[in-house]
Amino acid sequence: MSLNTIMVFAEGDESGPTTLTLELIRAARGVAANVEAFVLDDGSSMAESLGDHGVSKIHAMGGAEGKLVGAHAAALMADLVVSNLPDAVFFGQTPDGRDTAARLSVRLDQPVITNNVGVTVEDGVLVLEEPVFGGTQNIFTAFRNDGASLALFRPKSFEAESIGGAIAEVSVLEGADPGNSGTAIVTGRVIEERSGPQLDSAAVVVSGGRGLGQPEAYELVDELAGLLNAASGASRAIVDAGWVPYSKQVGQTGKVVKPSLYFACGISGATQHLVGMKGSKVIIAINKDPEAPIFSVADLGIVGDVHKVMPALIETLKAT
């Protein structure tokens, strides 16, 4: 038995929806007969792609230039959710997705379940699956509320699937001022430089951690990544320390990656790091501590010093 309608909070830009948005639509389609989407512009840029993935209708919220998305979007969404009564609203676990879900939760007085990787309908209610304790156990939680259920999903939990659906119908959402809660303004936007393969879509990822010892040693990671045509990533320890920007962070608070090969250099393998990379097809790890938890998920584990193994490997690869 499936539900009637699920609305998806769609994110993206002029070039189209994010992959995570398409994954959410796939998840929603699996449990509901009708999928609609909230979009933060006039809706025209995504009508085709969202329709193709199975969205019947877009609720266009207008642009959010200069505003913070959470307070602004939730104010617009709340009235529609109250009048149209969808069974659920799905969000991606992104900064704006979390803010919007949280604000909407307060406006509707409805619970939010976070960090989900799976969804089913059992006895007519939504059941969500969340990995805990570093992914060693899964908790299944059923909503027991009346009204729209709110759920946040982790990236790469579903496969986006184009089903050749018709262009989505666009209806414009108007009114609803967020009031005092919407008074923070965006005065500038800084995009940190990125080149080469993107971390969340690269086939190979080389990541470095605190075991590199010093910021300059991250060059070894970059060099190895270059030779393997890989994206370079990092543990939170060295992001917090300011060695590399946050956009490189892999893990619970960073990016979820599922490459065919993940190469962890000087990373201990804390649970919060593992949940971001455990889905990789093959894992290679270099760590000088034979007890490091990263070895429990590694297909090839090298107990050794990154300052010896990495330069030697780089030389070998250059020579071939």
Next chain:
Amino acid sequence: MKVVVCVKQIPDPALPGELDPTTNLLKRDGKLILDESDSYGVEMALQLVEAAGGGEVSLVSMAPNNEMSGLRTALAMGADDAILVSDENLAGTDALGTAKVLAAAIGRLSPDLILAGVESSDGYTGTVPEMIAGVLDLPSVTFAKQISIDGDTVKAQRQTEAGYDDIECKLPVLLSVTAGVVEPRYPSFKGIMAAKKKPVEALDLQALGIESNTVGVVGARQETIRVTEAEERESGEIIEDDGDAHQRIAEFLGELKVV
């Protein structure tokens, strides 16, 4: 300037976490410590008050059994006082319920600024701070990685997937700070001694005027229906580097057809 910092007290993350087999809730009995995620908020508050030339830093925490050892740590760092909300009806409270409780406590203090962590180490819903702002109808800046105050305006950098946004907002406002945003100080011996005498106001739901059916397991309106073991990833070949491990890696990369 008056700053309130939300601090969560959690079971030591170094110990393995455990679910209570009857309720399926995370076990939270026993000693709790200051969540490292909130030590950044405490440090940030102390620095902002110093920069403003004076003020007060108050802590707000919701924890079982009137547990306050984590609060004492934050008081030892230099916070002035604290409100601790504890009530047996709070067991099983979800993010929204937590936000209702914390917002009620914060409302008593009428702060200029509220700080919280982006996400807690044990719950990591990452939604409680934004919900508190929602309940109090305040603007907010989540994922703040730099904060300064200029008169009645807060300027902050909000981390984004691609870089960061510059944000401005009039006080009062709530900000959630990322880990590593500042270097939390270690409590000094003097600070630890002083903390023992600092006021901690203990409140229950009745004192806050919150109906017990809006929080706790009942208010959460969700139920854990089963817990399963995840499929374990097999570990493979582990070798000790004796000078030629790089050759084994190169060979392995060749087998994978990566090179």
